[in-house]
Amino acid sequence: MPQSEPSPGTDQHEQEPLIRFDGVVKRFGANTVLDHLDFTVAPGERVTLIGPSGSGKTTILRLLMTLEQVTNGVIWVGGEPLSHMHRGGRLVRANEQHQRRVRRQIGMVFQQFNLFPNMTVRQNITEGPVHSLGVPRVEADRRAAELLEMVDLADKIDAHPTQLSGGQQQRVAIARALAMSPRILLLDEVTSALDPELVTGVLDVLRTVAETTDITMLLVTHEMQFARDVSHRVLMFDQGRIVEEGPPEQIFGDPRQERTRAFLHAVLD
């Protein structure tokens, strides 16, 4: 069970959700990946998405990060539409400017780390704050040092990404995302590309983040133990629909749906 409760002191159900998917449909050509998806995430909540490949979990993260656009439906973030914008009393598809403003509160860590190879670790981490948020360089440098301290890589601040192991690169990537002070952190299979012995290091960092901050986290992961430790809620996806949702104890311990049972059986054994 996670250490921190979502938005301590307030009832999760009464509060305005931080993320809301409203009848979201996503099609790639003839392939429907998300089928009239409705779900919400409360502020400070930690939600894990599980399910087989192609079930749409990663697409949800990519839609939130505006790496893809919805085919139908609306995505709301912090009470404002992300996929759309208000124009003359109606909702129309958002333009780049609007999306850039709204997605400022969302950060993402990728499966392949995606650090910039032409910049040092320091430059990677300070790039966003200095140029996208307008944070003064001195302040950004200080924050970078702080974050690297937290991910246990303080001495690598002027190293080049190619000099770091996969696990180290991913920890830098997490620091880079956190430097933007996001309200929402998206984690897309962040340990899947790592050698097994490097996975623990990264997961420990994420555990620290979960314990010491109240960032809302949306994770797609195969690390079931980690999901159990950190999440408030687990959603099981299949073919673009939510098959089952509930607290980790229920989903992992006593799944109600046959599909969930079958998936967990295949993955955990």
Next chain:
Amino acid sequence: MTWDWYFTGQIIPDLLRGLVVTVQATLLGYVLALVLGLAVALARRVPVVGTAVFAVMEFIRCTPLLVQLVFVFYLAPSYVSAFTVGVAVLGVHYAAYTAEVYRSGIEGVPPGQWEACRALSLPAHRTWGAVVLPQAVRKVIPALGNYLIAMFKDTPLLFAITVGELMYQASRIGGVHFRYLEAMTLVGLFFLLVSVPSAIIIRQLERRYAAV
């Protein structure tokens, strides 16, 4: 001075005559480049001769075609026509490029193919003729096609050694009538009319052969 359409009509026959020579020079030069280039690519693989051939080709690739044309033109005996000199120099110059293209194609053939030929004890001419070259050449056809277009665009240089192609005609017209505008513009347009569709065709070829 403004555009004179009547004059334009008058010079077109001369320009077309030049275009015919251009096309002839291009095709003949290209065939020579293809054949000679292959010979050079193969010769490069022979120990001592290969290095000498490489040095000569490097020199040719690093020096201007125009200078090579003029140089050979002045050296050639008078019974050799300017056209022949032009085609020969074009062919040799571009053979330096096609040889490199062949080389990269040959090196792109997977080593496994060579090993299979060895395992089957195939004689050299079968290894090359039936296995390696067909694969190597197929892969580089688009690049070879590009050099055809490039050669076509280099033929104007031949006018400097008095070959009667397009540019020569335009220059002659300009010199005689003191009007360069129409002739030069038409030459430019002729080139575009040939180059642009050819480039599109080559891109199609690239796409088709890349899919292999």
Next chain:
Amino acid sequence: MDFFIDRLPLYLSGAGTTLVITLLGAALAFVLAMVVGLLGTLRNLAARAVATCYTETFRGVAALVLMYWMAFAIPQLTPYEIDPVFAAVLALGLNVGAYGAEVVRAAVNAVPPTQIEATVALNMSWWRRTWAVVLPQAWAQMLPTFGNLVIELMKATAIVSLIGVADLTRIAQEQRAATGETIAAFTGALVVYFVIAQLLIVGMRLLERRANRRLGRLPASDSGLWSLLRPPPVTALGGGRR
């Protein structure tokens, strides 16, 4: 050999003109290649159309034809006389710039989409993304072909001898006309061209190495000046002309 040494100042001044036209033409070509190349990567259809028109037109027309058109046709269209060197630099810059634009476009589009995604996650603007992430990575890919294009440009400068500019080729022509010594006159010029080409190749190789080092890619069979003298690779996808 004496022939050449006696006339060294002449040949050198010709070589100097050749170099000046090469460098100015290369500078113009570079600017055009960057601007038009980037235009060709935008989502905006009009921008891409403009880029395509420029590229197809100036690749399709031979440099010589363009140069002649500028030197002879423009003075007949407009009241202006165009200085032959200016016409040469302009024609070569436009022509080679068109090839360069294709190289830029392809290199920018070859930067892994995942890098772009990371810039979206960091909320970077197009300008910042292009300047700080895309171009530094695309640069290393552009350089080898840019190297080939500079050599091609240098060779193309020989054409200016036909519109009266006293470059290396023209000097050689004049010397031949004056003395009748074809071989001596031209061999000298050819050797100088070859030397200039080699210098340009080495220069480009150094730039390539620096660019790769910035990306943390150390050269495979590393270092030493000798490795710089290896000829630029002609790839199966167009080599010398592209």
